[in-house]
Amino acid sequence: MATRVTGKRIALGLIASIACCAHSLYAAPTSSATTAISRPFDQPQPLSGPGPSAQTIKAWQDRKFGMFIHFGLYSIAGGMWNGKRVDNGYSEQIFANGPILAKDYEALAKQFDPEKFDPDAIVALAKAAGMKFIVITAKHHDGFNLFQTAQTSYNAVDGTPYHRDIVKELADACARGGLKFGVYYSTIDWHHPGGNTYIEGNSNPITSEQEAFNVAQLKELLGHYGPISEIWFDMGKPTPAQSADFAHTVHALQPQTMISGRVWNYYGDFAVMGDNAEPDVAMELPWQAPASMFPETWGYRSWQERKDLPGKIRENITRLVRVVSGGGNYILNIGPKGDGSVVPYEAQVLQGIGTWLKQSSEAIYGTRKQPFAALDFGYATVGPHALYLFVAKLPPDHQLHVPGLADTAFGPAYRLGAPESTVDVQRDGHDVSIALDHLAHWPTADAGGNIDNFMPVVVLPLKGPLRVRPQMIAASADGNFHLQPSQAEHYLNYNGEGYEAPATLYKLSWQLDAKAADYMLTLHYTPAAAEAKVDVWIDGQRYPLRLSGTDGASPSLRIRRNPVAHPYAMHVELTPSAPFEQGTALPVTVQSVELSPIP
Numbered sequence: 080m081a082t083r084v085t086g087k088r089i090a091l092g093l094i095a096s097i098a099c100c101a102h103s104l105y106a107a108p109t110s111s112a113t114t115a116i117s118r119p120f121d122q123p124q125p126l127s128g129p130g131p132s133a134q135t136i137k138a139w140q141d142r143k144f145g146m147f148i149h150f151g152l153y154s155i156a157g158g159m160w161n162g163k164r165v166d167n168g169y170s171e172q173i174f175a176n177g178p179i180l181a182k183d184y185e186a187l188a189k190q191f192d193p194e195k196f197d198p199d200a201i202v203a204l205a206k207a208a209g210m211k212f213i214v215i216t217a218k219h220h221d222g223f224n225l226f227q228t229a230q231t232s233y234n235a236v237d238g239t240p241y242h243r244d245i246v247k248e249l250a251d252a253c254a255r256g257g258l259k260f261g262v263y264y265s266t267i268d269w270h271h272p273g274g275n276t277y278i279e280g281n282s283n284p285i286t287s288e289q290e291a292f293n294v295a296q297l298k299e300l301l302g303h304y305g306p307i308s309e310i311w312f313d314m315g316k317p318t319p320a321q322s323a324d325f326a327h328t329v330h331a332l333q334p335q336t337m338i339s340g341r342v343w344n345y346y347g348d349f350a351v352m353g354d355n356a357e358p359d360v361a362m363e364l365p366w367q368a369p370a371s372m373f374p375e376t377w378g379y380r381s382w383q384e385r386k387d388l389p390g391k392i393r394e395n396i397t398r399l400v401r402v403v404s405g406g407g408n409y410i411l412n413i414g415p416k417g418d419g420s421v422v423p424y425e426a427q428v429l430q431g432i433g434t435w436l437k438q439s440s441e442a443i444y445g446t447r448k449q450p451f452a453a454l455d456f457g458y459a460t461v462g463p464h465a466l467y468l469f470v471a472k473l474p475p476d477h478q479l480h481v482p483g484l485a486d487t488a489f490g491p492a493y494r495l496g497a498p499e500s501t502v503d504v505q506r507d508g509h510d511v512s513i514a515l516d517h518l519a520h521w522p523t524a525d526a527g528g529n530i531d532n533f534m535p536v537v538v539l540p541l542k543g544p545l546r547v548r549p550q551m552i553a554a555s556a557d558g559n560f561h562l563q564p565s566q567a568e569h570y571l572n573y574n575g576e577g578y579e580a581p582a583t584l585y586k587l588s589w590q591l592d593a594k595a596a597d598y599m600l601t602l603h604y605t606p607a608a609a610e611a612k613v614d615v616w617i618d619g620q621r622y623p624l625r626l627s628g629t630d631g632a633s634p635s636l637r638i639r640r641n642p643v644a645h646p647y648a649m650h651v652e653l654t655p656s657a658p659f660e661q662g663t664a665l666p667v668t669v670q671s672v673e674l675s676p677i678p
């Protein structure tokens with residue numbers, strides 16, 4: 080039988096000198112190469128090297144909504160070449176999609192003179208939209224640079240009639256306007272001598288010469304433009320050493336810059352979903368969902384059909400709310416025209432979102448993810464003093480049913496923005512419900528084009544701690560549990576070896592309606608050649624397990640429930656042996672976890 084080891088003993092054993100680590104789930108830095116933060120032991124630890132502080136990460140997460148700008152030479156082409164539409168792939172990639180000869184594409188630089196590019200107006204638009212940060216394409220795959228770089232004259236200052244540093248001007252405008260500023264940086268370069276043009280998925284290997292070029296540019300970007308709140312690495316298929324090189328270059332100059340997961344090989348400070356994708360599993364680490372106005376393009380496309388403005392506003396409010404309710408950050412793109420002007424339709428979408436956000440801001444910024452697996456009426460977030468319910472779909476009985484909240488004390492509920500009309504929260508078994516018809520300001524009819532009435536928010540003021548009884552798995556009649564992976568919450572590692580690499584599983588988590596205090600636990604797994612080590616966590620207590628590999632069943636483990644730490648459910652988790660770094664996958668394929676009570 081495996082020995083029982085407490086998390087506290089592990090933490091103290093590893094780093095005896097750190098006094099802050101007495102909590103059983105918290106890890107100290109695990110090696111001499113320090114990381115800026117450590118996370119609870121049942122979560123992946125950041126890879127080594129300096130990085131953003133816990134405070135920076137929290138502030139980044141609290142911003143929730145930002146602007147992406149795709150702007151470059153491709154904006155002049157606008158999805159057209161030689162008078163014809165180029166419709167295979169994104170318009171910012173027209174160089175490769177055309178395909179266009181390098182000398183012909185380069186000639187666009189002589190036309191680059193975006194006289195209508197107005198950084199202060201863009202900042203004002205972002206603020207009107209409720210956005211808290213802006214990220215612009217300093218360099219996209221075409222290799223053209225919006226900033227002055229000593230590495231090549233192929234940049235807005237030295238290679239165009241515009242002669243101005245767009246990155247600098249936007250950085251300054253963000254500073255004036257109080258927005259955080261970040262840069263997008265593609266590590267591939269179709270224009271680089273000897274570089275590849277398009278290969279499948281833009282998963283280009285990075286030559287060591289390209290790596291050196293990128294590092295030199297990163298030093299410029301992190302050195303010359305003030306604080307960079309995030310750097311949005313994108314694409315390519317760097318080696319782990321190259322990802323580390325890029326990340327370490329950034330953090331050596333600005334440890335507080337949040338690095339996107341698309342630096343790959345798990346070196347990011349936040350995970351990035353696929354283009355226009357959202358996760359379908361629970362997330363516990365910082366993450367962001369990147370979105371374009373239309374999935375077909377990020378760069379300006381002159382012939383894009385832009386219809387149904389109210390629908391586009393509603394779509395983006397819904398995406399924002401869904402992402403924020405999952406604890407993420409939503410970054411929505413605009414693709415200005417070649418002259419630098421913002422497409423009116425895109426400005427109107429942002430203004431529409433801003434109108435909605437003005438009345439709903441309390442329920443978005445600075446909130447935490449919803450503590451429920453799913454809600455039939457929509458989404459939720461948790462603020463310091465309230466639970467916020469976003470009503471995407473009016474339930475037929477006009478009541479909002481929220482599971483597992485019977486032990487939370489609430490003040491009277493009201494519609495956000497209309498606190499004068501209230502309704503008491505009803506207790507309903509383990510659940511609570513709110514009768515919307517008792518609210519004077521409830522929109523009874525379909526919101527239609529009226530954004531003010533779209534996705535209304537109900538506030539449940541908290542009068543004490545939020546206590547959520549999770550959805551629990553019941554024991555069979557004999558008190559045993561037979562836990563399947565399909566019943567578990569899955570936690571995934573994103574942004575491994577490039578865009579096409581699938582996310583890997585690092586944690587399974589079950590909530591059990593356990594009646595006994597002590598159980599024998601056995602893990603069943605698909606036999607494999609190698610030995611493996613995993614940790615079982617019971618109510619926050621770590622139990623290491625050594626798996627022979629060949630057996631398919633673990634030694635049995637005596638475990639004990641901790642109802643003080645987890646009053647409702649017994650929380651069972653499986654992770655790689657702690658501490659484990661970002662990117663570490665569970666070393667075995669789990670078939671089931673069996674628990675039987677010990678009388």
Ligand code: H79
Binds near residue numbers: 169280313314354377
């Ligand atoms: O800058 C934007 C894209 O140009 C860049 N990422 C965003 C933020 C990007 N470069 N390469 N890729 C994304 C690879 C993505 C490929 C795919 Fe697709 C996206 C495959 C399916 C969706 C492109 C669009 C190919 C088919 C449709």
